[in-house]
Amino acid sequence: AAASWDWRGQQLSFVGLPPPALLGRVQFDNAATVLAAVECLHSRLPLNRAAIERGLRSVRLAGRFQIARRDADRGVDWILDVAHNPAAAQTLAANLAAREHRGRTIAVCGILADKDIGGVIAALRESIDIWIVAGVDGPRALSAQGLADAVRQAGVEVTHTASDVRYACEFARGTARSGDRIVVFGSFHTVGPALEWLTASDV
Known part of the structure; x- marks a missing residue:
C-alpha cells in the first residue's frame, strides 16, 4: 500500500x-x-x-472488503463483501489478489435472482477455490439450488449447497484449514446474515 x-x-x-x-x-x-x-x-x-x-x-464501510473476523487460533480470515454485479466482483477479485494469504479461498455466495450471476461468477472464477452457495431471503431471492445451477452454468464446480447463509457459514467454517480465508459475498442479504452469525458464533 x-x-x-x-x-x-x-x-x-x-x-x-x-x-x-x-x-x-x-x-x-x-x-x-x-x-x-x-x-x-x-x-x-x-x-x-x-x-x-x-x-x-x-473511514469504515461495512460489507465492502470488510475483514470481519481474524481467527488467530485457526489462522482463518473472514472477509465480507456485498459485491453483486460484475464490476464490483472484479474489484473484489483484485482486492483478494492484492491481499497475501497462504491457503485456499472459500466462497460463501448468495446472489439475488435479478442480478448478472454469470458475470459475477466469471469475475471471481479464478479467485475462489471452493464454492459454497446459499439461498437468501427476500422478494427477489433465488433458492440455493437455483443459484447452484446458475453457478454451474458459469463453469464453476459447486462444493456445497446450503439452504441459508447461516448453514453455509457453518459448512465453510468446518471446511476451512489453517491459512484459508472465507469470503462471503453477493448481496446485502448475504453479508448481513453472515455478520450476525459471526457476531453470535465463537469463530
Whole structure:
C-alpha cells in the first residue's frame, strides 16, 4: 500500500495524504472523488487538512472488503463483501489478489435472482477455490439450488449447497484449514446474515 498520496484539484491541493483506511486500490479513486466534492463545497463547508486526514484514516464501510473476523487460533480470515454485479466482483477479485494469504479461498455466495450471476461468477472464477452457495431471503431471492445451477452454468464446480447463509457459514467454517480465508459475498442479504452469525458464533 502507498505510504502517502497527493491530490490536486482546480483550487485546492493536498500533498502527502494518508492512504484511505478502506482496502483496495479503488479506494484512492473514491477518496479523490470525495476530495473533488469537498473542493466544490469548500466556500460553504470548509474543511481543513487535519479533518481530511482524520476522515481518510477513520473511514469504515461495512460489507465492502470488510475483514470481519481474524481467527488467530485457526489462522482463518473472514472477509465480507456485498459485491453483486460484475464490476464490483472484479474489484473484489483484485482486492483478494492484492491481499497475501497462504491457503485456499472459500466462497460463501448468495446472489439475488435479478442480478448478472454469470458475470459475477466469471469475475471471481479464478479467485475462489471452493464454492459454497446459499439461498437468501427476500422478494427477489433465488433458492440455493437455483443459484447452484446458475453457478454451474458459469463453469464453476459447486462444493456445497446450503439452504441459508447461516448453514453455509457453518459448512465453510468446518471446511476451512489453517491459512484459508472465507469470503462471503453477493448481496446485502448475504453479508448481513453472515455478520450476525459471526457476531453470535465463537469463530
